[in-house]
Amino acid sequence: xxxxxxxxLLLVSFGGPEKPADVVPFLENVTRGRGIPRERxxxxxQHYYLFxxxxxxxxQCRALKQAIEADFAAHEVDLPVxxxxxxxxxxxxDTLREMRAAGVRRAACLLTSAYASYSGCRQYxxxxxxxxxEVGGGTTQVGEGAPELIRLPHYFNRRGFVEPFVDGTEGALxxxxxxxxxxxxTHSIPEAMNAxxxxxxxxxxxxxxxxxxxxxxxxxRRRGAPVEWDLVYCSRSGPPSQPxxxxxxxxxxxxxxxxGVSGVAVVPLGFISDHMEVIYDLDTEAKATAERRGLPFxxxxxxxxxxxxxxxxxxLVTERAAAELGQPVTPEVFGSLGPVWANCPAGCCRNLRxxxxxxxxxx
Numbered sequence: 001x002x003x004x005x006x007x008x009l010l011l012v013s014f015g016g017p018e019k020p021a022d023v024v025p026f027l028e029n030v031t032r033g034r035g036i037p038r039e040r041x042x043x044x045x046q047h048y049y050l051f052x053x054x055x056x057x058x059x060q061c062r063a064l065k066q067a068i069e070a071d072f073a074a075h076e077v078d079l080p081v082x083x084x085x086x087x088x089x090x091x092x093x094d095t096l097r098e099m100r101a102a103g104v105r106r107a108a109c110l111l112t113s114a115y116a117s118y119s120g121c122r123q124y125x126x127x128x129x130x131x132x133x134e135v136g137g138g139t140t141q142v143g144e145g146a147p148e149l150i151r152l153p154h155y156f157n158r159r160g161f162v163e164p165f166v167d168g169t170e171g172a173l174x175x176x177x178x179x180x181x182x183x184x185x186t187h188s189i190p191e192a193m194n195a196x197x198x199x200x201x202x203x204x205x206x207x208x209x210x211x212x213x214x215x216x217x218x219x220x221r222r223r224g225a226p227v228e229w230d231l232v233y234c235s236r237s238g239p240p241s242q243p244x245x246x247x248x249x250x251x252x253x254x255x256x257x258x259x260g261v262s263g264v265a266v267v268p269l270g271f272i273s274d275h276m277e278v279i280y281d282l283d284t285e286a287k288a289t290a291e292r293r294g295l296p297f298x299x300x301x302x303x304x305x306x307x308x309x310x311x312x313x314x315x316l317v318t319e320r321a322a323a324e325l326g327q328p329v330t331p332e333v334f335g336s337l338g339p340v341w342a343n344c345p346a347g348c349c350r351n352l353r354x355x356x357x358x359x360x361x362x363x
Contacts, residue, residue, distance in 0.1 A: 002077050002078070002079055002108075002317050002318050002321040003077075003078045003079060004321065004325060005106070005108075005150075005320070005321035005322075005324040005325055006079060006106050006107060006108045006150070006317070006321060006324075007079070007080075007103070007104040007105050007106055007107060007147070008079055008080045008081070008082055008099060008102075008104045008107040008108075008147070009068065009072075009079050009080075009081045009082070009107065009108050009109075009110060009313075009317060010081075010082045010083070010084060010095065010099070010107045010108070010109045010110070010147075010149065011061060011064065011065055011068070011081060011082065011083040011084070011110055011112065012084060012085075012086070012092065012109050012110065012111050012112065012124055012128065013057065013058075013061045013083065013084075013085050013086070013112040014057060014085060014086055014087055014112065014275075015029075015057065015058065015085030015086055015087040015088030015089070015091075016048075016054075016055025016056075016057040016058055016087075016088055016275065016276065017048055017053060017054060017055055017088065018054050018055070018058055018088075018089075019052075019053050019054060020048075020049060020052070020053030020054075021053070022053065022088070023045040023048045023049065023053050024038065024041050024042055024045055026055075026087060026088050027041040027044060027045060028041060029087040029088065030087050044237075047276060047280045048276065050280065050284070051276075051279065051280070055275060055276050056273075056274060056275055056276070056279060057273070057275040057276065058085075058088070060273040060274065060275060060304065061083055061085075061112070062083075063304070063305050064112075064273070064304070064305055064310070065081050065083050067305040067307075067310045068081050068310055068313050068314070069081050071307075071310045071311065071313070071314055072314065075314060077314060077317065077318070079108075079317070080102070080104075082095050082098065082099055082104075082107070083095065084096065084131070086123075086124065086127045091131070092127060092128060092131035093130075093131040093134045093135050096131050096132065096135040096146055096147060097135050099147050100135060100136075100145055100146055100147060104147045105147055105148065106147060106148045106150065107147045107148070107149055107150070108150050108151075108152055108316075108317050108320055108321070109128070109149050109150065109151045109152060109360065110152050110313060110316065110317075111124050111151065111152075111154075112272055112273075113154070113272075114154055114155050114156040114161060114270075114272060115154060115156050115186070115204055115207045115208065115270065116154060116197050116198045116203040116204055116207060116340075116348070116349055117189055117193055117194065117197045117203075117204040117349055118189075118193050118196065118197065118349045118350070118351060118352070119187075119189060119193065120204070120349075121154070121344065121348075121349050122344070122348065122349040122350070122351060122358055122361075123351075125151070125344065125358035125359055125360050125361060126351070126356045126357065126358045128149055128358075128359050128360065129356075129357045129358050129359045130357070132146045132149070132359065133357075149359055149360060150320065150324065150342070150360065151342055151343070151344075151359075151360035151361075152316040152317065152320055152342060153316065153320075153331075153339070153340040153341060153342045154207075154340045155312060155316060155340075156207050156208075156210075156211050156340075157207075157210065157211055157214070157333040157334045157335045157337060157340070158312050158315075158316075158331075158332070158333060158334075159308065159312065159332060159334070160303070160306070160308040160309045160310070160311055160312025160313075160315070161211075161272070161303055161309060161312060162211060162214055162215060162218075162334050163308050164301070164302075164303040164306045164308060164309060165215050165267055165269060165300065165303070166215050166218045166219055166222075168267065168300035168301050169182060169215055169216075169219050169227075169265055169267050169300050170219045170222055170223065171300075172265035172267075172298040172299075172300050173219065173223065173227070173265050175298055176262070176263035176264075176265060176296050176298060177262035177263050177296060178262065179261065179262040179263075180261070180262050180263035180264060180265060180296065181228045181229065181230065181256060181261055181263075181264055181265070182216060182219075182227055182228065182229040182230070182264070182265045182267060183229070183230055183232050183249065183252060183253075183256075183264050183265070183266050183267065184208065184212040184215070184229060184230070184231050184232070184267045184269040185232055185233065185234050185249050185266055185267065185268050185269060185270065185282060185286075186208050186231070186233060186234070186268075186269055186270025186271070187233065187234060187235045187270050187271070187277060188233035188234060188235060188236045188244045188245045188246070188248070189204060189244065189245060190238055190242055190243065190244050190245075191243040191244060191245060192243075192352055193352065194245060196349065196350050196352060197349050198348060198349060199344075199345045199346075199347060199348045203349075205231070205245065206337065207337065208231055208269060208270065209231055210335040210336055210337050211269065211334070211335055212229060212231055212267075212269060213335065214334045214335045215267070215269070216229045230252065232247050232248065232249045232252040233245045233246060233247065233248055233249065234248065234249045234277060234281040234282065234286070235277045235281050236248060249266070249281070249282065249285075249286045249289075250285060250286055250289045253286060253289045253290050253293065253295060253297075254289065254293065256295060257290075257293035257294070257295045261295070262296065263295065263296035263297070263298070264290065264295060264296070264297055264298075265298050265300060266282055266286060266297065266298065266299045266300065267300040268282060268299070268300065268302050271302050272302055272303055272304070272309070273302050273303070273304045274301070274302050274304065278299075278302060282299055283299055286299075287299070319331055320342060323342070342360075343360060343361055343362065344358075344360065344361030344362065345361070345362050346361075346362040346363045347363065348361060348362075
């Protein structure tokens, strides 16, 4: 069925440096147009240099691509899998050229971001539009020979994303003293970006709270005891004058220690894999804060290439293919928010700097 609707799957990711010489050019790509001095970028790059100047994100995308390919082959889904990045090699435009040369006309797109927000959805859609224009020479979704792109819906409330976090949280709490709390962590964004997320606003926080409650409730059911939890944030990068979502994970750990909490299970609910925000902001900075305060700390794994997450990708592709072919689809989702749209409605996660062409949506 998938082959009747699509010619390929395109894995769309953020990208990251792979050697020390890549770090500052990569950060220049990420921050282009913001006027950030090169000296400041070099300072931020120290996080990467602690890990040899290499972000783990590209290796994680390679592993996910291979896992999806193996799963497709095992289940007779005859689709090639491509991979392109917004900010580093392989760049989206280069991957689209490769796809065009291979005769790909329609491709399903999986974003490596599970939630609605400008930076987690619309910015990807803008980057895809720019890549299509570069490759096809046109401003439409298809361009002149470039593939048509059909986005798969966000998956924060899908079984393959939720269950690995449930298992990990249950396992973490089993190793901590009685009375430990759970800290669900995601990337902080400006408050204004959250207010503009989704078609009606505040969708970013709402999605995280919804799935956090699902995970906590299932862990509580398994353990036969309530799970106390909080939603906290990491990786703030804006100026102090700009309000961002809080509390920061480190401030939160300080507050837990002040209250005498017995331990904390840190669940990186906002991330699909252990990239820099996880291995530095949580495994390095937050862990150091907890150790300094004598607070027992366990960090839960991200889904990564968990077979359930890989299965979820195949399910998203086959469901979207069925919908494209006019067949009824009833996705299984958890929580109170219901299934997520694939094509974004008008005004969804709007760009606060002004309109920019995007694909896979009504505007």
